[in-house]
Amino acid sequence: MIDFLGDVLAWLTDPANWEGERGIGNRLVEHVLISVETVAIAAAIALPAGIAIGHSHRWPGLTTGVVNIARAIPSFAVVALALPFAIRLGLGIGYWPTFLALVLLALPPIFTNAVTAIRVVEPRVVEAARGLGMRERELLWQVEIPLAVPLILAGVRVAAVQVVATATLGALVGWGGLGRFIVDGFAVQDNVRVFGGALLVALLAVLTELGFAALSRWRSPRGVAQTAVAR
Amino acid sequence: MGGNQPWVRWEWIADNRGQIWDQTVEHLQLTLIAVGIGFVLALGLSLLGIRFRRLYPAITSVAGILYTIPSLALFAFFVPITGLSKTTAEIGLVSYTLLILIRNITAGLDAVPPSVREAARGLGYRQPRLFWEVELPLAVPSIIAGLRIATVTVIGLVTVTSIISLGGLGLFILDGLRRDFLTPLVVGTVLTIALAATLDAALLVAERRLAPSNRTARASR
Amino acid sequence: MATDSSAATAAASSSAAIRLEHVSKRFPGASTDAVADLSLEVRQGEVTVFVGPSGCGKTTTLKMINRLEEPTSGHIEIFGRDQAATPAHELRRQIGYVIQETGLFPHRTIAENIATVPHLLGWPKARIRDRVQELAELVGLEREQLERYPASLSGGQRQRAGVARALAADPPILLMDEPFGAVDPIVRTRLQDELLALQQRLHKTIVFVTHDIEEATKLGDRVAVLDVGGILAQYAPPAELLREPANAFVEEFLGRERGLRELSLIPVSDVPLERRCELSPGASCEEALAAMDRAGADWALVIEDDRCAGWVDRKRIAEAVPNVSAAAVPLARWIGPNSNLREALEVALTSHTRVAIVQDGERYLGVLPIERIAQRLEA
Numbered sequence: 001m002i003d004f005l006g007d008v009l010a011w012l013t014d015p016a017n018w019e020g021e022r023g024i025g026n027r028l029v030e031h032v033l034i035s036v037e038t039v040a041i042a043a044a045i046a047l048p049a050g051i052a053i054g055h056s057h058r059w060p061g062l063t064t065g066v067v068n069i070a071r072a073i074p075s076f077a078v079v080a081l082a083l084p085f086a087i088r089l090g091l092g093i094g095y096w097p098t099f100l101a102l103v104l105l106a107l108p109p110i111f112t113n114a115v116t117a118i119r120v121v122e123p124r125v126v127e128a129a130r131g132l133g134m135r136e137r138e139l140l141w142q143v144e145i146p147l148a149v150p151l152i153l154a155g156v157r158v159a160a161v162q163v164v165a166t167a168t169l170g171a172l173v174g175w176g177g178l179g180r181f182i183v184d185g186f187a188v189q190d191n192v193r194v195f196g197g198a199l200l201v202a203l204l205a206v207l208t209e210l211g212f213a214a215l216s217r218w219r220s221p222r223g224v225a226q227t228a229v230a231r
Numbered sequence: 232m233g234g235n236q237p238w239v240r241w242e243w244i245a246d247n248r249g250q251i252w253d254q255t256v257e258h259l260q261l262t263l264i265a266v267g268i269g270f271v272l273a274l275g276l277s278l279l280g281i282r283f284r285r286l287y288p289a290i291t292s293v294a295g296i297l298y299t300i301p302s303l304a305l306f307a308f309f310v311p312i313t314g315l316s317k318t319t320a321e322i323g324l325v326s327y328t329l330l331i332l333i334r335n336i337t338a339g340l341d342a343v344p345p346s347v348r349e350a351a352r353g354l355g356y357r358q359p360r361l362f363w364e365v366e367l368p369l370a371v372p373s374i375i376a377g378l379r380i381a382t383v384t385v386i387g388l389v390t391v392t393s394i395i396s397l398g399g400l401g402l403f404i405l406d407g408l409r410r411d412f413l414t415p416l417v418v419g420t421v422l423t424i425a426l427a428a429t430l431d432a433a434l435l436v437a438e439r440r441l442a443p444s445n446r447t448a449r450a451s452r
Numbered sequence: 453m454a455t456d457s458s459a460a461t462a463a464a465s466s467s468a469a470i471r472l473e474h475v476s477k478r479f480p481g482a483s484t485d486a487v488a489d490l491s492l493e494v495r496q497g498e499v500t501v502f503v504g505p506s507g508c509g510k511t512t513t514l515k516m517i518n519r520l521e522e523p524t525s526g527h528i529e530i531f532g533r534d535q536a537a538t539p540a541h542e543l544r545r546q547i548g549y550v551i552q553e554t555g556l557f558p559h560r561t562i563a564e565n566i567a568t569v570p571h572l573l574g575w576p577k578a579r580i581r582d583r584v585q586e587l588a589e590l591v592g593l594e595r596e597q598l599e600r601y602p603a604s605l606s607g608g609q610r611q612r613a614g615v616a617r618a619l620a621a622d623p624p625i626l627l628m629d630e631p632f633g634a635v636d637p638i639v640r641t642r643l644q645d646e647l648l649a650l651q652q653r654l655h656k657t658i659v660f661v662t663h664d665i666e667e668a669t670k671l672g673d674r675v676a677v678l679d680v681g682g683i684l685a686q687y688a689p690p691a692e693l694l695r696e697p698a699n700a701f702v703e704e705f706l707g708r709e710r711g712l713r714e715l716s717l718i719p720v721s722d723v724p725l726e727r728r729c730e731l732s733p734g735a736s737c738e739e740a741l742a743a744m745d746r747a748g749a750d751w752a753l754v755i756e757d758d759r760c761a762g763w764v765d766r767k768r769i770a771e772a773v774p775n776v777s778a779a780a781v782p783l784a785r786w787i788g789p790n791s792n793l794r795e796a797l798e799v800a801l802t803s804h805t806r807v808a809i810v811q812d813g814e815r816y817l818g819v820l821p822i823e824r825i826a827q828r829l830e831a
Contacts (some may be wrong), residue, residue, distance in 0.1 A: 004311055071380070074387035074426040076394075078422035080404045084413055105366065128555025130570050131520055131627075132617070133545035146559045164303030172394070172408055182307050191311040198307035202300040209299045221559030222601060 004062060008199065011175045012065035022180070024200065026150040031084045031204065033168070035163045042106030043156055050114025050155075056139055063112040070108035075162070078104055079169045098177075101146055105166055106159035111157025119146035134212075150220045155210035178204065240414045247415075257398035261389045262430070266270065266319055266382050269328030275323055276329070277336040287337070294330035302327070302391045310395060320392040327388060328381040335377025339370030372394040378432050386427045390419070400426070468529075469625060469657040470494035470517060475526035477512050477682070482799035486512045487682030489526070497622075499651060499658045501672035503665055505705070507680030510661045514627050517659060518547045528627070544571055548626040548656075552633040554610050561612045563588075563598040569621040587616040589611070590653075592646065606641040615647070619654075628660045633666070643718030645669060665706055669694065669713055677702050691717050710827055720787060723828055725810055725818025730755045733777035740776050741770045751805055753816075754780040759808065762818040786811045787820075795826045812829040 006085075011017055018025045053059065079101040121144050129143045147210035168179035181197025184190075270325065276294075280287035297305070305323040313319045343366050359419045367374075391399030402442045407416030470493070478488040487509040495499045500793045502510035515521040517528060517701040519540040528535045556565050563584050564571075570580045579713060588598055591612040602610055611631060618626055632640045644667065649656065662668055669690035677685045677693070679701050686698035694714040697703040706713070729747040731740050732754045744752055744766065754761040754776055762780030770781055786798050786809040799808040800822045 001312070040426075051451060068383075068431075070429070071383050072387070074401075074420070074423050076390040077416075077423060078386075078406055080408050081420060083408065083417070091322040096758040122555075122558075124551060124553055125557060126555075127520065128549065129557070130245050130517060130549055131544055131549035131551070133541045133557075133572055134541075134542045134568075138292050138572065139296050143557055143559075147557075163304075168303045169391075170395075174404070179303065182303055183394070185307075186310075192309045195311055198304035199239055199303040202308075203300050205301055207298060209295075 004192070004195075009196050011192050011196045024130045024181075027176055027178050027180055028200065028204075030175075031164070031167055031179075031201075034095070034099060034102065034167055034175075035160065035208075038102035039106050039156065039160050041219055042103050042159060043110055045103075045153070046107045046111035047135050048059050050111040051118055051140070051145065054115040054118025054148075055136075055144060057199065063115050066108050070105075070112075075101075075116055075166045076169055078085065079166060079173060091153055093174040094170075095175055096176040097173045099168065101170075101173075102163045102167060108161050109158040110152075110155045113150070113158070116157070117151030118144050120151070121147045146221050153212060153216045153219060156211050157209065159217070160208050160212060161205055164167075164208050165201070168201050185208070236413055237415050238417050240333065243414045244418060246419065251403075251418065251422070254398055254400055254402055255426065256369045258386070258389050258400045258423070258426060260393065260395075261317070261320060261324065261399055262382065262426075265324035265385050265389075266378065268321065269332055269381060269385075270378065272337055273329050273332030277333050279334070279339065280337055281340060291333060294333055297326040297336040298428060300326075300331040302388045306392065306395045315396045316363075319395065320397050324385050324388055324392075327384060330445065331381045332377045334375075335338055335373050336370065336379075339373030339377075340366055343369045344375065372438060375434055375441070378399065379434045382430050382434065383427045386423060386430065390423055413442050454748070459775060467496055467546045469496040469531060470659065471529040472513070472516075473529070475516060475523045475528060476773065477509065477516060477521060483522075483830065485509075485681055487523075490682055490684055491526075492676060492684060492687055494656050494657060494659055495674070496620060497655045498673040499671055501660045501662060501668040502622070502703075503662055503672075503675055504678035505680060505683075507661065508678035510663075511629055512795050513672070513682065514629055514659060514661050517625075518627055519548060521811035522546075524555075533599070546574060546623050546625070547622060548620075548623040550611075550618045550626070550628045550631045552630045553612030554602070554617075554631075556610055556613060556617070558602055561599050561601055562605065565602065565613060566616045566620055567599075568617055572622060583620060587753060589618045589621060590619070590650065591616045604795045606639075608643060611635060611639075611643055612646075615650075620654075624657060626656045626658045628658060629659055633662070640667075646669075647671065649801055663692045666713065669721060677705060699719040704712045712794055712797075713767075715797060715825065715829060716792045717778070718828060719812055720790075720791050720793065720796055720808075720820065721789045721818060723793065723824060725820055726807075727818050728753065728807070731776050732756065733761055733775060733780070735776050737769055737776070740764070741756045741766070752776075753819075754810075755816060758815050760786075763805065783809055785809075788812060789817065792827050794819050795819040797822070800825065816826070 012024070020026065044058060053062065079098065082097040082101035082104070083093060086092065086100055089096075091097070091100075125143060125147070126139065129139045134142065167177050168182065170177050171179035171183035178197055178201045181193050182201070185192075185194035185197060276290050280290050288314065299430050301325060304328060306319055307318040313322065347365065348361070351361055356365060389399045390401030390404055392399055393405045399424045403415035403419030403422075407413060407419065457628075465769050471728075472490055472492050472494075472703055475487060476489045478485045490509075490513060502513060504510050516523050517530075517535070517756065519535065530543075530547075536569055545656040556562075557568070560568075563612040566584045566587055567803065569582045575583070575626055584598065584822050585595075588595065593612055593616065597605060597613075602613070605613065612629065618628075632643050635643065648671065660668075660671055662671075672690055674687065675690055676687045679685045685705075686693060688698075688700045691714065693702070694710050696704060696715065697710075698705055701812050702708075716754060721773060729749040729752040730742055731752045733754050735743070740752065742752070751763055753763050756777075757775050760783060761777060762782045764776055764781065768779040768781070769776060785803065787799055789810060789812050791810075796810075800806055801808075807821045808825075810817040811820050814823075
């Protein structure tokens with residue numbers, strides 16, 4: 001066991017393993033880039049939609065429904081099914097099916113948290129804002145969104161962690177990323193590479209989580225108790 | 232995935248009925264074992280966290296990290312130790328249930344009103360009967376809510392175990408990917424979702440049986 | 453606030469600030485009206501209270517004034533202009549609004565909260581800052597509290613901040629929806645007194661919603677009693693309301709302590725005071741007894757230069773050596789000319805002599821015997 005961990009450490013620290021297109025460096029960059037891109041795209045779609053629906057207070061059962069459905073669909077299946085779709089759309093294998101799957105997976109948590117975040121802003125506060133003469137736009141930007149920031153960020157965090165995790169499966173549809181080391185390692189029964197890759201993915205996921213926790217502490221409005229975070 | 236092959240070839244399903252059934256059962260087994268072991272562990276850890284409040288943040292932090300680690304990575308960690316075995320899969324799957332279950336069990340037990348506990352003591356209840364006959368039954372809705380989330384989550388994750396050469400419905404998804412064949416991919420996905428929906432509904436029914444008085448109570452997430 | 457006849461005449465001559473004409477409101481899906489054909493005038497510079505049980509439409513009516521709710525039919529004029537002609541957000545910036553638990557923005561400091569409307573109106577920063585300071589002083593907030601967040605203030609302080617926020621742009625009209633409903637009784641009484649004092653200085657047109665009849669009669673120049681379904685049961689100054697309830701509903705809503713409440717509306721200065729047997733401090737024992745015999749009194753007050761040194765009775769006078777001032781017992785309780793008859797009654801009931809002694813500061817004015825208080829109630 002000690003020997004094995006020594007091998008893993010050696011693999012991780014060998015500069016040769018970090019170089020080139022198939023090196024750890026490039027795989028790490030690929031992994032981080034696709035995660036940032038897909039979460040950004042998903043946020044660009046889901047945040048405005050979620051905030052608008054939350055503000056309208058319509059469709060009260062919507063978020064529960066989306067949460068339940070999203071949870072029941074395995075992320076592996078989303079990645080796998082994205083492949084035939086990407087091919088039919090002429091996008092080919094590798095990057096695009098992975099991209100498509102990750103955007104789809106990132107949408108529900110960002111959307112539902114945004115809806116809930118705006119919805120749970122205290123009705124009295126909203127009433128006071130309107131009563132003082134705020135227009136809907138002012139109410140949204142000056143009151144509802146600032147108060148919703150912690151929960152909105154929690155949604156983005158859940159999505160980001162899930163995207164970082166699921167990007168690993170991109171290796172199964174011909175894409176790179178850190179999953180390559182795990183999947184290729186399995187194929188040739190190279191446990192050192194499997195373990196090393198797993199370690200990197202795990203670290204990246206935990207760092208993402210911690211990074212968002214720090215961001216949330218920094219960006220949350222003062223004067224507001226930290227809201228319990230929904231998963 | 233080339234060409235314009237149909238989403239489902241019914242002949243394939245007919246030809247592979249036996250296989251489909253076996254893997255569904257396998258999937259169900261992997262799930263139930265994981266949730267079962269996870270529940271026992273989580274119950275113990277929750278009681279520990281309630282008895283020793285200072286431990287609670289530490290327990291949830293560790294469970295939180297386990298929950299954050301991508302499933303494939305978590306499986307991969309144990310392959311060098313436990314090999315490509317069911318044990319490897321179960322260790323990973325159980326890890327995922329802990330955070331969800333601990334949170335819900337603790338929340339449920341914490342929510343037992345102190346007045347109820349007082350009254351039970353006044354009637355002569357003492358531990359451990361107080362726990363089994365009063366506190367636990369009152370926490371049932373919250374616990375079942377946790378079990379529902381954990382079960383549905385695990386069913387999804389079991390599909391990933393096929394990547395480390397284990398069974399379950401993920402085999403069809405992987406098989407479809409490898410052979411460029413849509414039918415098993417669709418079958419695997421649909422059955423996984425169906426299994427999740429079925430178990431979720433079963434747990435809902437169980438909750439109504441176990442805690443009929445709490446029917447109107449809203450389950451906490 | 454004052455309910456004497458001169459104030460009532462002054463009020464009658466003032467013009468209507470808000471006029472509701474045949475206003476009805478039915479919420480979507482409801483089978484009955486929340487407010488039914490309500491017409492009333494809110495006079496400028498007065499405190500008008502809407503009071504009634506839950507479901508009487510008092511809050512809905514209030515919200516129709518600043519268009520948080522739109523009437524189903526009828527219309528509302530503010531200073532003679534149809535209120536629906538002004539865009540809702542502009543209208544609301546001219547009308548202060550205070551609600552229960554204040555609805556302060558939890559992510560903004562107290563100063564930022566108070567500055568909300570001036571900020572929306574685009575005032576320059578320096579002007580906003582000065583105004584916030586001025587308002588803080590007006591409502592009794594400490595400078596140090598301005599930089600704190602609402603969550604770290606007491607309920608009473610939050611309520612003061614809520615009032616300051618509503619007054620920020622100096623709106624002529626102030627709407628208050630059960631503003632003191634969530635604070636404890638002692639703080640509530642203090643906030644009520646502060647509001648009355650504030651109104652003495654500002655003369656705003658205030659519409660105040662409450663379910664507490666005590667609060668209504670204390671604060672209101674006029675009280676509108678609403679019955680379930682938004683039906684106006686009576687609209688009158690508090691004294692008139694208490695003296696002549698228009699119907700059984702109002703009578704029941706006013707409750708059993710109507711008489712006591714009426715007393716609390718009458719200031720002591722409205723009733724002529726009496727002078728009883730008075731002794732000078734230098735009077736000897738014999739002189740004192742003789743004076744009391746002449747007056748047919750069992751007790752007497754020791755008065756020197758308009759100041760009351762205390763009281764004596766026959767038993768104490770017997771020990772008065774060398775004169776009555778040595779035997780005089782200092783007064784334990786008295787009332788001022790600004791007290792009301794309810795307070796006078798309470799003092800009279802708990803004194804040996806069955807009178808309330810009235811002093812303006814140190815100056816002795818006279819006594820108010822229990823019988824006279826009772827007579828005032830029957831009048």
